[in-house]
Amino acid sequence: MSEAVPDPAASFLPVRPALIGLGYRMTGSWATAEDIAQDVYLRWQATDRAIVALPRAWLMKAAARLALDHLKSARVRREDYVGPWLPEPVLDSEAAPQEAAWARSETLSLAFMLVLERLSPPERAIFILHDLFDTNFGEIAGLLGRSEATCRQIAVRARAKLGDAAPRHGLAATESDSLTQAFFAATQSGDEAMLRHLLARDVVVHTDGGGIRPAALKLIYGDDKAARMFAALARKRAGAARSMLFAGLINGEPGYVTLEPDGLPQVTVLTIADDRIAAIYIIRNPEKLRAIADQLGLSLT
Known part of the structure; x- marks a missing residue:
């Protein structure tokens, strides 16, 4: 008898918060981030998972590509937005799009999300994937179709644009x-x-x-x-x-x-x-x- 195909949910669900976190920081939309995660799951179901050596890397790569596609089109639509644009707010709860508690206050604040708007889509993707989700430059290079050295240079440029813009919280x-x-x-x-x-x-x-x-x-x-x-x-x-x-x-x-x-x-x-x-x-x-x-x-x- 052939071996049973592994349940796609078993490898997907532990990564889902990271996928939503990536999608939210990329697009500024909680609803879009959830849609991206769902789309990634459907693609994961249809994939020959037996040949995927690193499921998390595969899932993050798929989510990043979808987020990049959305971001490019959203930037065009945002040119016609009436008044100041703000990201969708997220109540602080167990459902918040994060991997670790520290990420909640430092990289989910509306101030920081607005600062991310300074970055071009590739800069935003590389900064978020590498600096916030610990994705190595080799994987990112494969995602963007650029050399690893170029991705490193883009990351440096992104950090320079952001500067010390991350908010500081000093009150109890x-x-x-x-x-x-x-x-x-x-x-x-x-x-x-x-x-x-x-x-x-x-x-x-x-x-x-x-x-x-x-x-x-x-x-x-x-x-x-x-x-x-x-x-x-x-x-x-x-x-x-x-x-x-x-x-x-x-x-x-x-x-x-x-x-x-x-x-x-x-x-x-x-x-x-x-x-x-x-x-x-x-x-x-x-x-x-x-x-x-x-x-x-x-x-x-």
């Missing part, structure tokens, strides 16, 4: 929770003085509505403009209910999910430095909130 969880709750309360009440107290002088506010929901079309710089904007929004709501559905880590940073007066969720993520809020990321585009809505039992219709 209790301190960041307190600051997050204070910020939410101030945006509810429109307390402009409290907002200025909480914000860093050079705070930057990113708002992503995708042209679907109202949002600022440009970044907002400085504590004065930011405080006035949040105070004005509170006055505009004038008693309309906003309920907090989740408070905790989102993409490794403190944040919360609210149900807004229009009946749709909104995600707010804070970057905290030196006891002040240094950056604010507000995601309102419902197309980027489907995974979080599902987790929280919300309907986007």
